[in-house]
Amino acid sequence: ILVGGGVGVPPMVACAEELRRRYIKTIAVMGYRSDDTFLQEELSIANESYIATDDGSLGTRGTVVDAIKLNHVKGDVILACGPKPMLSAVKTHAKYTDALCYVSLEERMACGVGACLGCVCESTGIDDHSGVNNKRVCKDGPVFLADEVKL
Ligand code: FES
Numbered sequence: 573i574l575v576g577g578g579v580g581v582p583p584m585v586a587c588a589e590e591l592r593r594r595y596i597k598t599i600a601v602m603g604y605r606s607d608d609t610f611l612q613e614e615l616s617i618a619n620e621s622y623i624a625t626d627d628g629s630l631g632t633r634g635t636v637v638d639a640i641k642l643n644h645v646k647g648d649v650i651l652a653c654g655p656k657p658m659l660s661a662v663k664t665h666a667k668y669t670d671a672l673c674y675v676s677l678e679e680r681m682a683c684g685v686g687a688c689l690g691c692v693c694e695s696t697g698i699d700d701h702s703g704v705n706n707k708r709v710c711k712d713g714p715v716f717l718a719d720e721v722k723l
Contacts, residue, residue, distance in 0.1 A: 573598075573599045573600075573601060573640070573645055573646075573647035573649070573650045573651070573671070574587050574588055574591075574598055574599070574600045574601070574615075574618065574651050574652075575601050575602075575603075575636050575640075575650060575651065575652040575653075575654070575658075575662050576600075576601075576602050576603070576636075576652070576653050576654055577602065577603035577604075577636060577653075577654030577655055577658045578603070578604075578654050578655055579653075579654070579678070580652070580653030580654030580655070580658070580676070581602050581604075581610065581611055581615075581653075581654075582611060583653045583676060584600060584602065584615065584651070584653060585611055585614045585615060587651055588600060588614075588615055588617050588618045589617060592617050592618075597619045598618040598619055598620075599618060599619060599620040599621070599622070599645050599647060600615045600618035600620070600621045600622070601621075601622045601623075601624070601636050601639050601640055601643075601645060602615065602621075602622075602623055602624070602636070603623075603624045603625070603626075603635060603636040603639070603654065603658060604623065604624070604625050604626070604630070605625065605626045605627065606625055606626065606627050606629050606630070607625060607629040607630035609623065609625075609630065620645075622639045622640075622643050622645065623639065624636045624638055624639035635658065635661060636654075636658060636661075636662065637661045637662060637664075637665045640665060641665075646669070647671060648671060648672060649671060649672045649673075649674070650662060650665075650666050650671050650672070650673040650674070651674050651676075652673065652674070652675050652676070652718075653675070653676040656677075656723055659675045659677070659718075659723050660723035662675070662718075663675065663718040663719075663723055666718060667718075672717075673717070673718035673719075674715050674716065674717060674718065675715070675716055675718050675721065675723070676713070676714050676715045676716075677693055677709050677713055677714050677715075677716060677721065678709070678714065679691040679692070679693060679709040679710075679714075681709070681710050683710070684710045685710065685711065686701070686708050686710060686711030686712075689702065689706070689708065691708055691709040691710045692706040692707065692708055692709070693706070693707055693709055693713075693716075693721050693722075694706065694721065694722040695707040695716075695720055695721050695722065696719060696720055696721065696722060697720065699712070705722075707720065707721060
């Protein structure tokens with residue numbers, strides 16, 4: 573299942589293309605504020621596609637998790653990219669459905685090579701580099717297993 577919202581939609585196009593090349597079935601679930609959607613044609617390469625809109629003007633009214641539940645979308649693996657509240661909800665849903673979940677995080681970056689710690693996110697485990705519950709999004713990510721990070 574590919575889940576994207578806002579700036580997290582474009583990376584899902586590349587994911588859908590790569591997974592299609594590998595003959596892996598994909599279900600795209602994208603969230604938008606309204607029917608002013610983008611990249612829907614590109615995402616049509618997914619085997620199934622669903623949309624959630626905040627205002628209900630297209631697809632499911634509500635969140636991507638609402639669309640997943642209402643359309644009975646099931647998958648072994650979830651790849652998610654988008655705003656943190658969305659990632660948090662997707663992580664919770666993945667736990668509930670026993671799906672393996674990966675999230676792509678976005679943080680402001682300064683050095684981009686793992687030196688300044690300006691991009692850290694809170695992790696569930698102690699980081700080898702800093703000795704605290706942090707992960708560097710630029711160096712350790714930006715994609716993490718959802719269980720590795722606090723959302
Ligand atoms: Fe400096 Fe990530 S941007 S450590």
